Amino acid sequence: METTFFSLATKSNFNKSLRHFFKVNEVVEDLERKRNLADVINVQLDANEVLNDQVLPIVGALIRDKFSYSYDSFNVPETITQFGKIVEETFKWTALDILIVYYNPNGEIILVNPKSQDSWDRVRELSRDQLIVVYAKHLKPEKNLKLEQEAISAIEEMISGKDVFINKEFIDQTVAPQAQAAPKKAVSPAAPTGGGKRKMTPKYAVTVTNELFHNGNVEAWKKIIESFNDKHPDLQVVIFFEGEVINDINALFKWGKVKHGDPIMFQVVGENIRSVSKLQKYLFEGASPRFEQFLKVDVGRILNLF
DSSP: OOOTTGGGGSHHHHHHHHHHHHHHHHHHHHHHTTOOHHHHHHHHHHTTSSOHHHHHHHIIIIIIIISOOEEEEEEOSSOBOOOHHHHHHHTTOTTEEEEEEEEOTTSOEEEEOTTOHHHHHHHOOBOTTOEEEEEEEEOSSSOOHHHHHHHHHHHHHHHTTOOOOOOGGGSOTTSOGGGSOOOOOOOOTTSOOSTTOOEEOOOEEEEOOSSBOOHHHHHHHHHHHHHHHHHOTTOEEEEEETTEEESOTHHHHHTOOOBTTOEEEEEEEESSOOOHHHHHHHHHHHTSTTGGGGTOSOTTOOOOOO
């Protein structure tokens, strides 16, 4: 007996599925305007308009099935944290749309537009041996499978740290990079709407990539937050771990249970919320083996990070 539609037998499941179908149709319109799926979905994730478990079904239904992107899976050979060269090069590829799906060590799915530094900032790093899937689509009406496969290979080689030969056909001379459909800016749910009302961002995860969130990481976080508060005294940074508010960051070290791969959550509270992406970036570095860069400051001095 066929059971394909059994999950739709309840009102809640039916409505949930219906909302997903409406969202897929909405995203189709964005892709037809030549917007990158990562730019579209990441904005909607931040606004809680898309759930994490919708991401892969959307990729499968649209990128693979409807729009027939070429793709290849690839394991990251070495951990990398610098993506500037990839952004600089792929930004020129006006003849192609590229999407990267990254499976991080926590099992999270992150969509990346390699042409956007903001998109890479969501990843922070590509960890060794983690899976990525690279999708490529020629933006001309005619399908060019060979060109798409060459672009995918070039992306994989750049991620591997290799110098690559760039096919001049990657660039559509009739389209300037800045003339491509620009991603909409994410509007934080915490953005002020007037009236002096305090808002708060969603909770953002910072994954610990050091072997342990030890005293050095704690001190780095304290320096980062001190710098943030000095620049934005009207804003408050709230830290969470395992659902509990952490009033004293030292407790994360004293407990001795915050280890590699654990997510620490934070949110920002205030009226005119800003610099959240930069704060997340620095907190990620502070929770990594690179924490010492934040400790190189004279006693009594505040880091100038923001």
